[in-house]
Amino acid sequence: xxxxxxxxxxxxxxxxxxxxxxxxxxxxxxxxxxxxxxxxxxxxxxxxxxxxxxxxxxxxxxxxxxxxxxxxxxxxxxxxxxxxxxxxxxxxxxxxxxxxxxxxxxxxxxxxxxxxxxxxxxxxxxxxxxxxxxxxxxxxxxxxxxxxxxxxxxxxxxxxxxxxxxxxxxxxxxxxxxxxxxxxxxxxxxxxxxxxxxxxxxxxxxxxxxxxxxxxxxxxxxxxxxxxxxxxxxxxxxxxxxxxxxxxxxxxxxxxxxxxxxxxxxxxxxxxxxxxxxxxxxxxxxxxxxxxxxxxxxxxxxxxxxxxxxxxxxxxxxxxxxxxxxxxxxxxxxxxxxxxxxxxxxxxxxxxxxxxxxxxxxxxxxxxxxxxxxxxxxxxxxxxxxxxxxxxxxxxxxxxxxxxxxxxxxxxxxxxxxxxxxxxxxxxxxxxxxxxxxxxxxxxxxxxxxxxxxxxxxxxxxxxxxxxxxxxxxxxxxxxxxxxxxxxxxxxxxxxxxxxxxxxxxxxxxxxxxxxxxxxxxxxxxxxxxxxxxxxxxxxxxxxxxxxxxxxxxxxxxxxxxxxxxxxxxxxxxxxxxxxxxxxxxxxxxxxxxxxxxxxxxxxxxxx
Ligand code: SF4
Numbered sequence: 331x332x333x334x335x336x337x338x339x340x341x342x343x344x345x346x347x348x349x350x351x352x353x354x355x356x357x358x359x360x361x362x363x364x365x366x367x368x369x370x371x372x373x374x375x376x377x378x379x380x381x382x383x384x385x386x387x388x389x390x391x392x393x394x395x396x397x398x399x400x401x402x403x404x405x406x407x408x409x410x411x412x413x414x415x416x417x418x419x420x421x422x423x424x425x426x427x428x429x430x431x432x433x434x435x436x437x438x439x440x441x442x443x444x445x446x447x448x449x450x451x452x453x454x455x456x457x458x459x460x461x462x463x464x465x466x467x468x469x470x471x472x473x474x475x476x477x478x479x480x481x482x483x484x485x486x487x488x489x490x491x492x493x494x495x496x497x498x499x500x501x502x503x504x505x506x507x508x509x510x511x512x513x514x515x516x517x518x519x520x521x522x523x524x525x526x527x528x529x530x531x532x533x534x535x536x537x538x539x540x541x542x543x544x545x546x547x548x549x550x551x552x553x554x555x556x557x558x559x560x561x562x563x564x565x566x567x568x569x570x571x572x573x574x575x576x577x578x579x580x581x582x583x584x585x586x587x588x589x590x591x592x593x594x595x596x597x598x599x600x601x602x603x604x605x606x607x608x609x610x611x612x613x614x615x616x617x618x619x620x621x622x623x624x625x626x627x628x629x630x631x632x633x634x635x636x637x638x639x640x641x642x643x644x645x646x647x648x649x650x651x652x653x654x655x656x657x658x659x660x661x662x663x664x665x666x667x668x669x670x671x672x673x674x675x676x677x678x679x680x681x682x683x684x685x686x687x688x689x690x691x692x693x694x695x696x697x698x699x700x701x702x703x704x705x706x707x708x709x710x711x712x713x714x715x716x717x718x719x720x721x722x723x724x725x726x727x728x729x730x731x732x733x734x735x736x737x738x739x740x741x742x743x744x745x746x747x748x749x750x751x752x753x754x755x756x757x758x759x760x761x762x763x764x765x766x767x768x769x770x771x772x773x774x775x776x777x778x779x780x781x782x783x784x785x786x787x788x789x790x791x792x793x794x795x796x797x798x799x800x801x802x803x804x805x806x807x808x809x810x811x812x813x814x815x816x817x818x819x820x821x822x823x824x825x826x827x828x829x830x831x832x833x834x835x836x837x838x839x840x841x842x843x844x845x846x847x848x849x850x851x852x853x854x855x856x857x858x859x860x861x862x863x864x865x866x867x868x869x870x871x872x873x874x875x876x877x878x879x880x881x882x883x884x885x886x887x888x889x890x891x892x893x894x895x896x897x898x899x900x901x902x903x904x905x906x907x908x909x910x911x912x913x914x915x916x917x918x919x920x921x922x923x924x925x926x927x928x929x930x931x932x933x934x935x936x937x938x
Pocket of ligand 1: 402403404405425426614615616617619620621622623624819820821822
């Protein structure tokens, strides 16, 4: 098939065997690739009500038709499973170089099935596939293991690896790659650890069939030329995602002390230009990226080298914990990456614990002697290590903020900042109704990358509750995740304002199938609805209460910062949901209606 590696590789880890099948053409037609393949395999192959930490759950790793091709940022790989963190749908995207090698080895998806009885790592070199003993790597950090595997296998191998967090079943463990890139969210690294797969190394030397080579070359060059000529290229390349830190602080969107405010008095020393000046050594990008946002840094104080910190990590380990020194944030970033736990969820759960401590709901007796006041950097470093090891007070936090708050009680659920059990990423949404709705309805829980709308909120009026805002969120949810389906980065469209229509001839030249963005958005809508059906199937009694935001955002206006006194009222939260369900073709509890499912070819799935 043009644009595809051509095969699906399955590992039966119970038996220690593997098999390959051709990639089904109808799967490529209806779900295209990447996140679409993941959603399909999860829904159709993981049995209903499977234990997310049991052998029936599958980790599905998928490339898309753009992966490994001459398209800007074509290094995106999707990881899908039933989430060990939320019990619902999880999908996390990884940049870097892994997905390109996967395609060159002739593979579109890897499915990890069953659980290995002992630690293993998987080595794929074109058609040569091995399951090897990983005893010598088990217990080690991600950076050391990636380095050792490259030394033993060769630099040409691309490697994904989990850390002690994943080995110890921390519910928000990440999968790491290229010494600093992560598939971070939803516990995809947790499942890899449960399956006892320490790492996967892949190299491929094949080529990908293309429908029209000269049209492909032209379409690819048009995209790269547009990126290189974009006005936004220089600032984006200089600061990467940290370009938004100062803006978020100024508009009250920077999570501060467990999202109790949206502006931080110590934020200026976390801003992009300060970070660039103080710790950044060089820029670092994914496969085929003309606008590298990765920043490779060195914290002199700790003599620590790390890729990052990027904006989300600065928000969650900086202002959210009352920490204002970028060198401290860089060190916390390095610890989390090496131990293999998600910086967003880790920053959230520690922020919640700090607030509990300051409110007297937790004492030093509970924390094992840790003084958890906001701003205590040493306590943060200790807690990161304890969480990854599931030791001390860290064990109390290792299942995520929702479960920690349920265990503690005492009203702490009110300021556990999550939706559907996933910790909210680094945008404070006290009075930004489109972004709030984006978090409430995101298909994995409170994550920003499906529909990032906070600038839109400010453009049109942050407090407004309108049908237009709701329509904008739905459009973004159908459209933006298609980049994860295609296997390319969305940030050239987001940050460089590249005309999305430039991708259309590239997709046609590669696959031989013409698809407009309207066609692609329809596929996006199908995947969105399939994921909704998955949440409903896996959670008895699923209803609109699952879509409510953290109560803080409708009960407690910030007492400091530029959003002081501002809040979204609960009745407006429900108004947003009413309009959202209606526009989606769902009922008043957020369940897709039969007509909508029929329109999307999903009617059979509703009865599953
Ligand atoms: Fe990777 Fe950043 Fe480039 Fe996107 S913009 S491809 S995330 S380096």
